Amino acid sequence: MSFPDPMLGFRRDLLKGDMYREWGRWFIEQFIDAKYLSNNVTYAEIFYDVFLIIDKICGWTYDRNDKQEISGIISKYVLQRIRIITESYKRKKISLSEKRELLELLGDKPRCWLTGMLFSQEAIDLFLGRQNATIKLPDYVDKYMPIGLIDRDLKIEIDHLYPFALGGDDSIENFRLICGWANMVKSSQVTMYGR
Template identity: 35%
Template sequence: MNFDAIFSFLEATSSRSESNWQLANLSNIARLLVPDVITGSQDTVLRADINTLWTQWFLESICDPERFVEPYPGYAHVFHAVNTEIPSIFSNIDAGKRSDLVKQIARLIEKEIQRRQIRSRAAFDSSIKDALWDVYGSDPRCWICGYQFSQWAIDKFLGRVTSELIPQPQFIDYLKPHGINKRDFQIEIDHVFPFAGGGDDDPNNLRLACGWCNSYKSDRLSIYDVAAKPPVIQHPKLGRVSVPHPFWSVRLLSLHRRCEYEGGCDKTVENSELTVTSRHQEGSMNPINLRVTCLDHDHLGSSRFISKTFAERLFKK
């Protein structure tokens, strides 16, 4: 760990003053390398997601997909639009390589256009449900957080008449407020790569998820697809505290799928329900400070749970 590099990075990037509106100062910040300690254990997802976002912005800066969504005039029009811009951006590469780049970018933009076109979503028939059920076996859990589905949820998913009652928890995890709405307990079929993002109904792209995880995962792809600041609540015991945006939790849970306790833990979404906690107890609940945990290795203890009535006032949609 290079102390001087960390010190310099913090000094340069933590300024909240008029210097943030001076291009020369921003140029200096842009040239800095981000020390690994800044992004911490979530370094991979934070860097990968921002690179993906930058690529999306770059492609859309060359050719706006919205111009071609409805009606789609065809690949030739997209190719022409891209070919109009590329020579001025990549004037220093030879014509052959530039032509290959035009084709690549045009194809990528065409895929984005197809993604944005409205597709009808058909209801899943019983054969798809049965196939997924065979994979999940007799102890089905949410593929994202490991929530164990109740008999009520199982009967509802399989279309059975049931006398089972909807689960009614008395307390709610304030960092992952699952259990406030009826949908939270349901079994839903999730597209790993979102349907709205171009994902298909191939069984390899389908998983069983609880309604809470599925609703917040939605069609999002990047941890930067939601607000940058964590929401703040008034906790009955802890006072004013931040909470993670639900999608941050879903994104990290779906990627790690096991307890990240530093001392090692055998709890995974295959055998336990997992949640998130802070890596640094005094820190804000932002993605850098979040880690996936089981309840055995959670430093919050009983403070994690608040009454359902109180949680409904804070979180109910």
């Protein structure tokens, strides 16, 4: 199914590119087995597993050489993706001075870059490591955007604008302040299309 071009507006090529990237990532990630993330997996092991899946899916539609070619292409991308994911486990710790700098960039009323929600003083205090601060949950929560069911929702977290798991770096230029709820929903997506 494809969207009618007029629905996508004048930036349709950009939006289609985003959709194809998300679809491509989803396609490759379905071949990633959890065992690959905890072991030093080799290309040959990945190729073997991918080939078994492709052989089963394609059946008699393709000959063995075509299946091997397809498996080789997919295996290459799976190995790249595994390296990016395992590298994401090596993130650097954000210093207090970097946290202060990020808050200062947002001015007097810092907000979540994704939802626009104003951060409370308690959330700011917790973010800066002040011990006595606690988050007060709201009495009522919007069922369509349930921010505030748990205290993490209202805390300040650091988001990688371009996700670390996709190769984004640990630099102040790539950091954004985000509420815990939005960070949980966005996860490692570049856009919200993935969710």
